[in-house]
Amino acid sequence: MLRKIALFTAVAAFSVSSAYAGVDEAKKWIDEEFQPSTLSKEDQMKEMEWFINAAKPLAGMEINVLSETIPTHEYESKTLTKAFEEITGIKVNHQLLGEGEVVQAVQTQMQTKRNLYDAYINDSDLIGTHSRLQLAVNLTDWMAGEGKDVTNPMLDVDDFIGKSFTTGPDGKLYQLPDQQFANLYWFRKDWFDRPELKEKFKAKYGYELGVPVNWSAYEDIAEFFTDDVKEIDGVKVYGHMDYGKRAPDLGWRMTDAWLSMAGAGSKGLPNGIPVDEWGIRMEEGSCNPVGASVTRGGAANGPAAVYAIRKWDEWLRKYAPPGAASYDFYQSLPALSQGNVAQQIFWYTAFTASMVAPKSEGNNTVDDSGMPLWRMAPSPHGPYWEEGQKLGYQDAGSWTLFKSTPVDRRKAAWLYSQFVVSKTVDVKKSHVGLTFIRESSVNHDSFSERAPKLGGLVEFYRSPDRVMWSPTGVNVPDYPKLAQIWWQQIGDVNSGAFTPQQAMDRLAEEMDLVMARMQAADEKADTYGGCGPRLNEASDAAMWLDKPGSPKAKLANEKPQGETVNYDELVKRWMK
Numbered sequence: 001m002l003r004k005i006a007l008f009t010a011v012a013a014f015s016v017s018s019a020y021a022g023v024d025e026a027k028k029w030i031d032e033e034f035q036p037s038t039l040s041k042e043d044q045m046k047e048m049e050w051f052i053n054a055a056k057p058l059a060g061m062e063i064n065v066l067s068e069t070i071p072t073h074e075y076e077s078k079t080l081t082k083a084f085e086e087i088t089g090i091k092v093n094h095q096l097l098g099e100g101e102v103v104q105a106v107q108t109q110m111q112t113k114r115n116l117y118d119a120y121i122n123d124s125d126l127i128g129t130h131s132r133l134q135l136a137v138n139l140t141d142w143m144a145g146e147g148k149d150v151t152n153p154m155l156d157v158d159d160f161i162g163k164s165f166t167t168g169p170d171g172k173l174y175q176l177p178d179q180q181f182a183n184l185y186w187f188r189k190d191w192f193d194r195p196e197l198k199e200k201f202k203a204k205y206g207y208e209l210g211v212p213v214n215w216s217a218y219e220d221i222a223e224f225f226t227d228d229v230k231e232i233d234g235v236k237v238y239g240h241m242d243y244g245k246r247a248p249d250l251g252w253r254m255t256d257a258w259l260s261m262a263g264a265g266s267k268g269l270p271n272g273i274p275v276d277e278w279g280i281r282m283e284e285g286s287c288n289p290v291g292a293s294v295t296r297g298g299a300a301n302g303p304a305a306v307y308a309i310r311k312w313d314e315w316l317r318k319y320a321p322p323g324a325a326s327y328d329f330y331q332s333l334p335a336l337s338q339g340n341v342a343q344q345i346f347w348y349t350a351f352t353a354s355m356v357a358p359k360s361e362g363n364n365t366v367d368d369s370g371m372p373l374w375r376m377a378p379s380p381h382g383p384y385w386e387e388g389q390k391l392g393y394q395d396a397g398s399w400t401l402f403k404s405t406p407v408d409r410r411k412a413a414w415l416y417s418q419f420v421v422s423k424t425v426d427v428k429k430s431h432v433g434l435t436f437i438r439e440s441s442v443n444h445d446s447f448s449e450r451a452p453k454l455g456g457l458v459e460f461y462r463s464p465d466r467v468m469w470s471p472t473g474v475n476v477p478d479y480p481k482l483a484q485i486w487w488q489q490i491g492d493v494n495s496g497a498f499t500p501q502q503a504m505d506r507l508a509e510e511m512d513l514v515m516a517r518m519q520a521a522d523e524k525a526d527t528y529g530g531c532g533p534r535l536n537e538a539s540d541a542a543m544w545l546d547k548p549g550s551p552k553a554k555l556a557n558e559k560p561q562g563e564t565v566n567y568d569e570l571v572k573r574w575m576k
Contacts, residue, residue: 022052025086030424033083037427038440044424047154051088051419054150058412059089065413066105067121067397069096071353072179072433080420080429092416099123099329100248106400107480110135113404119413121178124165124396125255125472126479130175131168132287132528133478137401137410140172150411152418159423159438161461162396164270165471169287169531175398178421179350179435182394182469183256184460185211185218185380186336186347188365189567190373191225191232200228210564212380215262215311217562218345222319225342240319241344242312243332244494251486253329254309255472257393258346262308263384264299266550271473272389275299275550278482279508282475287531289477292511294551296536297544301501301508303554304384309500311382313493315345325494336374339364345380350395352376352434352457372455375567378465383558394469397435436461456571463574477518477533485510 026048030041037044067073077094085091095117097105102120109116110133130136143151157163157173166175191197192209201209205220212218222239229237244250257277259265264279265272274283279300282289292298299305316325321340324332333351336344357363358370365374379392399417401410419425421437430441431450434457441447442461451458460466476482489507492498498506515533522532545553 022087023049026052029083029087033079034424034428036431036444036446037424038438038444039423043154047152047422047424048087050152050154051415051422054152055088055090055412055415058408058415061408061412062091062093063118063409063412063416064093064095065119065121065416066095066097066102066117067178068099068102070179070350070397070433070435072350072429072435073121073397075429075432076178076420080425081416083425084416084419088415088419090412090415099252103248103480103483109402109404110480115402115405115409118405118409119417120400120402121397122175122400123471124162124175124177124398125476125483126400127166127168127174128472128474128476129479130400131170131172131474132531134529135402135404136174137403138172139174139176139401142401142414146407147411147414150415152422154423155418156423159440160421161439161442161466162394162398162437162471165394165396166398169474175396175400176417176421177396177398177437178417179397179433180394180437181348181350181435182460182466183346183348183379183392184376184469185343185345185378186374186376187211187343188341188373189375191237191342192567197229200224204228205562207562208564208566211377211567211570212343213563213565214380214560215345215382216559217564218343218380219311219315219559220562221343222315226319229342235340237340237342238319238321239342240315241332241336241341242316242320242324242346243327243329244313244316244325244491245328245331246487246491246494247328248484248487249329250490251483253346254312254486254490255483256346256395257390257469258312259299259305259308260390261379261385261392262304262311262382263386263389263552264302264304264308264550265389267386267388269388269390269467270470271475272550276473276475277390277393278472278476278511279305279551280475280511281536287474288534289475289515290534290536292515293508293538294541294544295538296512297551298508298512299551300511301504302545302551304382304550304552306500306504307384307558308382309490309493309504312490313500316494337363337365347376348395349376349457349460350433350435352454353432355455356453371453374455376456376460377567377570378460378468383555383560384552389468390470391465391468394466394471396437396471459571459574465574477515477528477531481514481518482511485514 081092162177198209225239260277266275281297292300489503493503519533521527
């Protein structure tokens, strides 16, 4: 009798969960939520029917996934989990935490091999880590093998604009992009267009007020608005915005290409070869990092890196609003909506959605009709930068599966991962979060119509220049271990405890020490698959600085003539 009751209960539970999974539910979501789409409604239904059938063996399961807190993931957590459960019968608890907590959870699961979450949206900055440690699932082999029965035939991996960021040195895909955003230049176009300000700027600096091409122009514009203009329409204004709070965000502020924007790295896309944006050297054709210090051929404490840190600190002190030095990442970017800042050199497009909020919600950077008074443009570069180098950072939060996750839970998580990036869903999700991942979505007609209200976002993502913005690359052998070193050293510059040179010397030395421990572990137990660091012997820094390329010798003049371009002409060039 007890066995019959248990069997009846199990069947009933399955029936309840299955009652919410089916064609009618999919049709409702397609009609009421998943519009517009690059697919016809007929093809959307074909894709959803595949999900329904693939999920049948897993219906009734409950899984847990984790991502950082941005609007795109909020939409997934609140809306797409509900749609996925109703269509497939699989319940997803999509938890949102700060980026640092996500990295910590990923690191803990890798170290303990305990299944904390069934999938993560984990930045592709860890591609060097995942491809070396081999703790993450190799998606190329997974899709062709064990996960083939739950791999969407309409996934179209080649449509993902960030697939090169999530591909390891072995040519295998380790992560699937879920959202992307770039750090670009942001400015108040309405202020820059004022004839009296243009005239006053040219009289003082000898060139036009416009989008800065180099850091010299950015600095001139920051000085101009802070010290000369001072006030616009009765509001005290500033020429710069950034953040300096001693927190993990501050480290990512620098590893997110700040050094390469100054010109510290080597030429090469998506990341410099042999020296990347972190200042880590890895010779072409090798998978073994050889050092971060100039004495080992790296550039983390070279003249360009020191210049970059000095300018960050100097501009924060001189030209940013009071209190900016105590802001973190999440506080500094929305602060622009107050309407008292003229420009920001390091602004993330993930905040576009909040920056186009209506004036009635307290956003002072749109007009009464909701049109943006600001624009985004390419990042200006420092004096060490050369043509052919990357120009900025692009975050590619990407689905990552771990081998420590039981296969059935991994399959259910893989279905959800594909669902939230599917062509059925992606255009609508892109309109909500404005974090493009698919070529087809970027070029959808609905974004041509919406483009004027998005301040240059659509134009940037349709431009050929977007390849110059990329995430951390494969030179970084263990992102969690190395990233945590950065913020303390940079914080010591802002506090005045160390000079930029002292801080970067200490940072480079600590990076080499950590990589030396990785080397020992790799040589002893093949921890990094033979691709761990193999540090160069330390030698005279001058030997490396005298060679062509990175690390680069100190320039006699680190502030060349400022150069700007007209924004409207720039957009025309992009669209050709």
